[in-house]
Amino acid sequence: MTTLRNDLLLRTLRGEKTERPPVWMMRQAGRYLPDYMKLKEKYTFFERCQTPELATEITIQPVEQVGVDAAIIFSDILVVPQAMGMEVQMVEGKGPFLPDPIKKAGDLNKLVVPDVEERLGYVFxxxxLTKKTLDGRVPLIGFAGSPWTLLCYMVQGKGSKTFDEAKAFCYTQPETAHRLLQLITDTTIAYLKGQVRAGADVVQIFDSWGGLLGPDDFEILSLQYIRQIVAAVKDEVLTIIFAKGAWQSLDAMAATGAHGLGIDWCIKASTARQLAGPHIALQGNYDPAKLLGPIPVIKKEVKAMLDAFKGYPHIANLGHGILPDVPVDHAKAFVETVKEYKF
Structure with a gap:
């Protein structure tokens, strides 16, 4: 077992004292890095995900080029619906497309709770391989999409700002919706346990569309399933929930027993801390679009963000994924400002 030389992220999630906050960025492995774009020209999206050597190379690029305190495995949340038997295409410039979406109860018959080793072994x-290549430099984060967020794509068949078809499906066919959410949950638990066996030090559950639901519906359609996942893995691995826009439920998310909660830039640090309580690590919450601003401004604002979270466990991160057009030196400035910060 290789000893971790940089365990800042793990110590922060355990609530231990650290000399500074750890820093990483959502979507750090990929689209803003020139070396990633070279691989993108040569291989399709799923070739990059399904070839361990490519996924490893992409995962490690930001560790070497930007200096982050953790690596997050290069993959996609939609590998889970794919493993469950749905066709998933990545359409250049448009995003994900699922040509045969779930519309009624009978459509669930085409889904399976897969043998994850067989269907998702390439992620493991x-x-x-990444763990071996990192050789203890930084921890490795694994991840999965939340059941609600995956349902959105599986029912809508493509990305959307409102996912009204997915919501209508849940409101008009609740029994079928809950059966689907449970199938996704069962698959996700097995998948994350496989990631832990393969060496993930931390896992993050991405509920990208949690913010589309009011507090009651968030509990019914999203959080009760996330709670099952956290309960199944939290004793085996450090766990972060990131439900974008669902900050009104931070107290309920903190009560799951997760070690960290991601927040976006639409909530003040003080409000988030008040809701989440003093013990859980908060992760975020720099607006990714602000990385397009001038470097001196980025440095000033990152310091202000760190000051706002000071005194309690905090992981410096963006409030959502890094944008494709962010210059690499701006991403570096974000990371370096955190690394220069001292409690």
């Missing part, structure tokens, strides 16, 4: 292989 990528984690093992």
């Amino acid at each position: 292989d990528a984690l093992r």
Whole structure:
């Protein structure tokens, strides 16, 4: 077992004292890095995900080029619907497309709770290879989409700002919706446990569309399933929930027993802390678009963000994924400002 030389992220999630906050960025492995774009020209999206050597190379690029305190495995949340038997295409410039979406109860018959080793073994292989290649430099984060967020794509068939078809499906066919959410939950638990066996030090559950639901519906359609996942893995691995826009439920998310909660830039640090309580690590919450601003401004604002979270466990991160057109030196300025900060 290789000893971790930089365990800042793990110590922060455990609530231990650290000399500074750890820093990483959502979507750090990929689209803003020139070396990633070279690989993108040569291989399709799923080739990059399904080839462990490529996934490893992409995962490690930001560790070497931007200096982040953690690596997050290069993959996609939609590998889970794919493993469950749905066709998933990545359409250049448009995003995900699922040509045969779920519309009624009978459509669930085409889904399976897969043998994750068989269907998603390539992710585990990528984690093992990345872990070996990192050789203890930084921790490795694994991840999965939340059941609600995956349902959105599986029912809508493509990305959307409102996912009204997915919501209508849940409101008009609740029994079928809950059956689907449970199938996704069961698959996700097995998948994350496989990631832990393969070497993930931390796992993050991405509920990208949690913010589309009011507090009651968030509990019914999203959080009760996330709670099952956290309960199944939290004793085996450090766990972060990131439900974008669902900050009104931070107290309920903190009560799941997760070690960290991601927040976006639409909530003040003080409000988030008040809701989440003093013990859980908060992760975020720099607006990714602000990385397009001038470097001196980025440095000033990152310091202000760190000051706002000071005194309690905090992981410096963006409030959502890094944008494709962010210059690499701006991403570096974000990371370096955190690394220069001292409690």
